[in-house]
Amino acid sequence: MVDVEPFRPESGQAHPLDNSVYSALTGPHAHFAQRRGNALRYPLDMSPFMALPDSPGDADWADIAALADPDRGVTLTGLTVEPPDGWEVVMRGTVLQLVDDGIAAAPDDEAVTLTQADVPEMLALAERTKPGPFLPRTIEMGTYLGIRHGGRLVAMAGERLRPPGWTEISGVCTDADRRGQGLGTRLVLAVAAGIRMRGETPFLHVVASNTNAVRLYESLGFRLRRAATLVLTRPPAETSIS
Known part of the structure; x- marks a missing residue:
């Protein structure tokens, strides 16, 4: 069983990481938010994540159905409520949320800041290594660093969600022929x-089944904070709006 430290709210306030996508889209990433009522999403070419408030009502679910791309459905994480009756759950998984608990953060002389000009190579690296969703505008969510060998981008890592006071490290990947050299660790x-x-404060998410990655991040000084559900769901056809 996963040992997760419970969050103890102060003054009745929810922790921004409890519903991190919603916290980001109503906070530092509000300028990216596409909104309908209380339902929020990132642009389709930036991130698949969508968000609802902590206790969504029927109107909120109707609004997020209207925001959804019919071909992609609704990707939610962090909510503790189930989709309404009639919604199809396409995929459900568990992700672990880890937070900085004394990691030895340090700049890296070989790391370069990646720019829009690097996006084609970043997309190709992500396609080869499958670190999770990486789209043409994902780079706009934060700073991305990369390492090049022989002019070729062989490793990268960057910033994704930004709830108030926190930034998620994401997109960590290394080409197969450069693994085992510690490049990903250095970039993190x-x-x-x-x-x-x-x-x-840095934090990150790891698929619960990726035990090797969890052990690595814990060895770097990240601490497990909580487990959260990741769900891809589709609304009933009659509520979808193209």
């Missing part, structure tokens, strides 16, 4: 250093 620590320089 370098991205974390940049996050700390802004006065924010």
